[in-house]
Amino acid sequence: MTKCVTMKTSRREFLRQGSALAIAGSAAPFALNLASIGAASAQVAGGYKALVCVFLYGGNDAHNTVVPTGAAYNTYAATRGTLAWQPAQLTPLSVGAVQLPTAELGPLATLYEAQRCAIVANVGPLIVPTNRTTFLNGSVPKPAKLFSHNDQQSTWQASAPEGATYGWGGRIGDLLAAQNGNATFTTINLTGNAVFLSGQQIQPYQLDPAQGAVPFNGVVGTTLYGSSAGTSALRTILTRTNTNLMQNELGKVNQRSIDSQASVAAAIAAPIAPAPPALPANNQLAQQLQMVARMIYARSALGASRQVFLVSMGGYDTHANQSATHPGLLTQLAQAIAWWQTTIDQIGIANDVTLFTASDFGRALTPNSEGSDHGWGAHHFVVGGAVNGRQVYGAYPDLATNASTDAGNGRLIPTTSVEQYAATMAKWMGVTPANLPVILPNLVNFAQQDLGFMT
Numbered sequence: 006m007t008k009c010v011t012m013k014t015s016r017r018e019f020l021r022q023g024s025a026l027a028i029a030g031s032a033a034p035f036a037l038n039l040a041s042i043g044a045a046s047a048q049v050a051g052g053y054k055a056l057v058c059v060f061l062y063g064g065n066d067a068h069n070t071v072v073p074t075g076a077a078y079n080t081y082a083a084t085r086g087t088l089a090w091q092p093a094q095l096t097p098l099s100v101g102a103v104q105l106p107t108a109e110l111g112p113l114a115t116l117y118e119a120q121r122c123a124i125v126a127n128v129g130p131l132i133v134p135t136n137r138t139t140f141l142n143g144s145v146p147k148p149a150k151l152f153s154h155n156d157q158q159s160t161w162q163a164s165a166p167e168g169a170t171y172g173w174g175g176r177i178g179d180l181l182a183a184q185n186g187n188a189t190f191t192t193i194n195l196t197g198n199a200v201f202l203s204g205q206q207i208q209p210y211q212l213d214p215a216q217g218a219v220p221f222n223g224v225v226g227t228t229l230y231g232s233s234a235g236t237s238a239l240r241t242i243l244t245r246t247n248t249n250l251m252q253n254e255l256g257k258v259n260q261r262s263i264d265s266q267a268s269v270a271a272a273i274a275a276p277i278a279p280a281p282p283a284l285p286a287n288n289q290l291a292q293q294l295q296m297v298a299r300m301i302y303a304r305s306a307l308g309a310s311r312q313v314f315l316v317s318m319g320g321y322d323t324h325a326n327q328s329a330t331h332p333g334l335l336t337q338l339a340q341a342i343a344w345w346q347t348t349i350d351q352i353g354i355a356n357d358v359t360l361f362t363a364s365d366f367g368r369a370l371t372p373n374s375e376g377s378d379h380g381w382g383a384h385h386f387v388v389g390g391a392v393n394g395r396q397v398y399g400a401y402p403d404l405a406t407n408a409s410t411d412a413g414n415g416r417l418i419p420t421t422s423v424e425q426y427a428a429t430m431a432k433w434m435g436v437t438p439a440n441l442p443v444i445l446p447n448l449v450n451f452a453q454q455d456l457g458f459m460t
Contacts, residue, residue, distance in 0.1 A: 051435075052310070052357065053304055053309070053310050053311075053354065053357050054310075054311055054312075054357050054358070054359075054433070054434050054435065055301060055311070055312040055313070055314065055357065055358045055359070056174070056177070056312075056313045056314070056358075056359055056360075056361070056430055056434060057294070057297055057313075057314045057315075057316065057345075057358065057359070057360040057361070058174065058201060058313070058314065058315050058316070058360075058361060058362075058363055059290065059316055059317065059318070059338070059341075059342070059360060059361070059362045059363070060158075060161075060162075060196070060199070060201070060315065060316070060317040060318075060362075060363050060364065061317070061318050061321045061334075061338070061362060061363070061364040061365075062158070062317055062318065062319045062320075062321060062322075062364070062365065063154070063319060063320055063321030063322030063323070063364075063365060064154070064157075064321055064322055064323075064364055064365040064366045064367065064368055064379060064380070064383075065321045065334075065362075065364040065367070065368070065383060066321070066323055066327065066331055066367070066368040066377050067127075067364075067367040067368070067380075067382075067383035067384040067385075068081065068085065068367070068368065068370055068377075068404075069085075069088065069089075069090060069106070069327075069331060070105075070106075070110070070335060070383075070384060071103050071104075071105065071124055071126070071384040072090055072095055072103065072104050072105070072106075073102060073103055073104075073401065073404065074097050074102050074103060074104055075102060077102070077401075077404060078092070078104075080404045080405055081370075081404050084370050084371060084404060084406070084415065085370065085372055086372055087328070087372070088327060088328065088372045088376075088377065090106055094106055094107060094108070095107060096110075096111065096114050098114060098117055098118070098395075099118060099395065100395050100396060100397070101124065101395075101396060101397035101401075102397075102401070103124065103397055103401070105117075106332065106335060108332070108336070109332050109335035109336045109339060110335055110336075110338075110339045111339065112339040112340060112342065112343035113339045113342060113343070113386060113388075115343070116342070116343065116346060116388060116394070117394060117395055118395060119394070119395075120392075120393075120394035120395045121346060121355075121388060121389065121390065121392060121394050122386055122387070122388045122392065122394050122395075123386070123387045123388075123392050123393060123394045123395070123396050123397070123398060123458045124384055124385070124386060124387075124396075124397045124398070125384065125385050125386075125387060125397075125398045125399050125421060125426055125456065125458060126384050126397055126398065126399040126400060126401045126402070126420065126421065127367075127382040127383070127384060127399060127400065127401065127402045127410070127417060127419050127420045127421060128382060128383060128384070128385050128399065128419055128421045128422070128423060128426050129366060129367065129381050129382040129383060129417075129418075129419030129421075129422070129423060130148040130157065130160040130161060130164075130419070130422065130423050131147075131148065131419050131422040131423070131424075131447070131451075132145070132146045132147060132148060132447050132450065133145050133146060133447075133450045133451075134422075134450070134451065135147065135418050135419075136409045136410070136418060137407070137408070137409050137410065137411055137412065137418065138409075140412050140418055141412075141413075148160050148166075149165075149166045150166045150167075151366075151381060152366065152379040152380075152381070152416070153166075153167075153379075154322070154365050154379075155167045157365045157366045158199075158365045159200055160423075161363055161364070161365065161423055162174070162199060162200050162201035162363075163200045163201065164423075164424065164445065164446055164447060169200050170200065170203060171200070171203055171204055171205060172199070172200040172201035172202060172203050172204075173201070173427050173431070173444050173445055174192055174201045174202045174313040174315065175192055175200075175201065175202050175203040175204030175205075175207050175208075175209070175313075176204050176205075176443060176444040177204075177311075177313055177431050177434055177436060177444060178191040178192040178202070178204045178206075178207035178311075178313055179204035179205050179206050179207050180436055180440055180443070180444070181310075181311035181434060181435060181436070182206065182207050182311070184310040184311050184435075185308055185309050185310050185311060185312075186307075186308020186309070186310075187265075187268070187307060187308045187309070188206075188207060189210055189261065189265050190210055190265075190269075190300075190307045190308070190309050190312065191207050191210075191309075191311065191312060191313070192204070192207055192208070192209045192210065192312070192313045192314075192315075193209060193210050193211075193212060193297075193300060193312060193313070193314050193315070194209040194210070194211050194212065194314075194315050195212050195214050195293040195296055195297060195314065195315065195316045195317075196293065196315055196316055196317040197317070199315060199317075201315055202313060202315055209315070210265065212269070212296055212300070213296075214289070214292045214293045214295070214296045215292065215296075217269050217270060217273050217296060217299070217300075218265065218266040218269035218270055219266070220266055220270075221243075221259070221262055221263050221266060223235075223236060223239050224236060224239055224240045224243065224263060225263060225266055225267070240263070243256065243259040243260075244256045244257075244259050244260040244263070268306075268307060269300075269303075269307070271306070272300075272303035272306040272307050273296075273299045273300065273302075273303050275302075275303070277298060277299060277302045277348070277351075277352065279351050281295070281298065281344070281347070281348040281351065282344060282347055282348070284344060285337070285340040285341060285344055288337050288340055288341050288344075289318070290316060290317075290318045290337060290338065290341040291337075291340065291341035291344050291345070293316035293317070294316055294341055294342075294344065294345045294348075295344075295348075297314045297316060297345075298345065298348050298349065298352070300312075300314075301349075301352070301354065301358060302352055311434060311435065313434075318334065318337065318338060320334055321334060321364060321365075323368065323376045323377060324373065324375075324376045324377070324378060325373075325374075325375045325376045326375055326376065327372075327375060327376035327377060328375070338362075342360065342386070342388055345360060345388075346360075346388055346389070349389075349390075350390075355389060355390030355391075356389070356390035356391045356460075357390075357391070358389055358390075359387065359388070359389035359391055359392060359430060359433065359459070360387070360388045360389060361385060361386065361387045361388070361426075361430065362385045362386045362387075363385065363423075364383055364385075365379075366379060366380050366381050366382075366383060367380040367381060367382050367383030367384075367417060368380040368383075369414050369415040369416050370404055370415030370416075370417065371414050371415035378414070379416075380415070380416040380417060381412060381416045381417055381418060381419060382402065382410070382417040382418060382419035382420065382421075385426070387430075387458055387459075391433065391459055391460045392458060392459060392460070393457060393458050393459065393460055396458070398421075398456045398457065398458045399420055399421035399456065400420040400421070401420075402417045402418075402420060404417075421456065422447065422448075422451055424445040424446075424447050424448045424451065425448070425451050425453060425454060425456055426456065427444070427445055428441050428444075428445055428448050428454050428455065429454075429455050429456045429457070429458060429459055430459060431444055431445070432454075432455055432459070433459040433460075438454070441454060
C-alpha cells in the first residue's frame with residue numbers, strides 16, 4: 006500500500022511513544038519531545054561527521070551540467086538546439102557514459118576521476134515512484150505545486166511545499182544533537198532564511214560568511230553611544246531574570262546569543278593550519294565555504310561531533326540569456342568546491358565531511374528562445390573522502406521526446422527521489438535505518454533506501 010506521510014515522526018513511532026506516555030495527560034506534547042530526545046541518544050555515535058549542502062537557487066540546468074555521451078548525446082543536441090554544448094567543449098568521464106563542460110567543470114571532473122566525487126542522476130521530489138503514464142493519468146500522488154520556485158525549494162529541503170516548518174537537515178540535527186557538547190552548533194546556516202536546517206528541537210545558528218558570529222549590537226564589541234556603562238546597562242536589561250515567563254525566556258535567549266557569539270569568535274580566531282589556498286576571486290560561494298571550513302577546524306573547541314551546514318548560490322533561474330550566464334555559474338561552483346576539497350584534505354578530515362548539491366528543480370530539456378523553463382528532475386554532485394566516487398548513481402533518464410521520464414515539454418520525471426538521496430547521507434551521518442522515516446516521511450515508498458554512494 007502506498008503511503009503519503011507528512012508527520013514529524015513515523016506514525017508507528019508516534020503511536021508507540023503516545024501510548025507509553027498516555028498518563029502524561031496535558032503534558033503529553035512535552036513528554037513526546039522528551040521521548041524524541043531519548044531516541045536521539047540511541048543513534049550511532051563516534052568521531053566527527055558533517056554534511057554541507059550547496060543549494061543552487063533558481064533551478065540549475067542539469068542538462069547542461071551533466072551531458073550524456075554516445076547516441077544519447079545526439080538526442081540531447083538535437084533537442085537542446087543552440088543551448089547544447091558542442092563535443093569539443095566537453096570532457097567525457099571514464100565511467101558513467103557522461104561528460105562535463107571542460108572549461109567550467111574541469112575541477113569536478115578531476116575530483117570525479119580521483120574517486121572523490123559521484124554524480125547522482127535525475128534526482129527530484131517524489132512521493133512514490135512515478136513514470137510518464139502514471140503521472141499523466143493521475144494514478145499516483147505527486148508533489149504539491151510542482152515547478153514553483155518557493156514550493157519546490159521547500160519540498161527539496163522539507164518534503165513539503167512552502168509553509169513547512171522542519172527540514173531534513175534539522176531533523177538529522179534533532180536525532181544527533183545529543184552527541185554534541187553544545188547543541189547550538191548542530192545546524193549552521195551561512196545563507197538566507199531556509200527551512201532545511203530547522204528541527205523540532207534544533208534551530209539553525211546563523212553565521213556571516215565574512216565575520217562569523219554576528220555580535221549583539223551595543224552589547225558585544227562596542228560601547229553603547231560611547232558609554233561602557235550604557236553597554237553594561239543594556240546587557241542587564243536584555244539578560245536579566247523576570248517573573249514574566251515570556252520575558253524570562255527572552256532573557257535566556259539573549260544570553261545564549263551573547264555566549265554563543267563569544268564561543269564562536271574565540272574558536273575561529275586561530276587560523277587554519279596548514280593555510281588553505283587563496284580563495285577564488287569574486288566567489289561568494291567559496292567565501293561561505295571558507296567560514297564552514299573555519300567552523301569545522303574549530304569543531305573540538307565548539308564541542309561538535311555532528312553538524313549540518315547550508316551554503317548557497319543564486320542566479321540559476323536561466324529563462325533567458327542562458328548561454329551567457331550559466332557557464333559562469335558553473336565555473337564559480339566548480340572553483341569553490343575544488344577550493345573546499347583541497348582545504349578539507351589539508352585539515353585531514355576529508356573522510357568525515359561530505360558536500361552535496363541541491364536545487365529547486367532541474368530545467369526543461371526543450372529550450373525556449375534563449376534559455377530553459379522550469380523542470381523537475383536534475384543531476385547532482387556529492388563530494389568527499391567518504392564518497393564512492395567515479396560513478397553515476399541512479400538511472401540516467403531517456404532524453405527522447407515522450408519517453409517514460411518525460412512529463413511533457415522536456416520536464417524530466419525524477420528516477421531517484423530526494424528522500425533516497427538524503428537517506429543515503431543521513432545513514433552515513435549515523436541515523437539508524439529505523440529512524441530514517443522520521444526524517445524523510447516518504448522514504449517508505451521506495452524499495453532502495455541507500456543508493457550506495459557513501460562508504
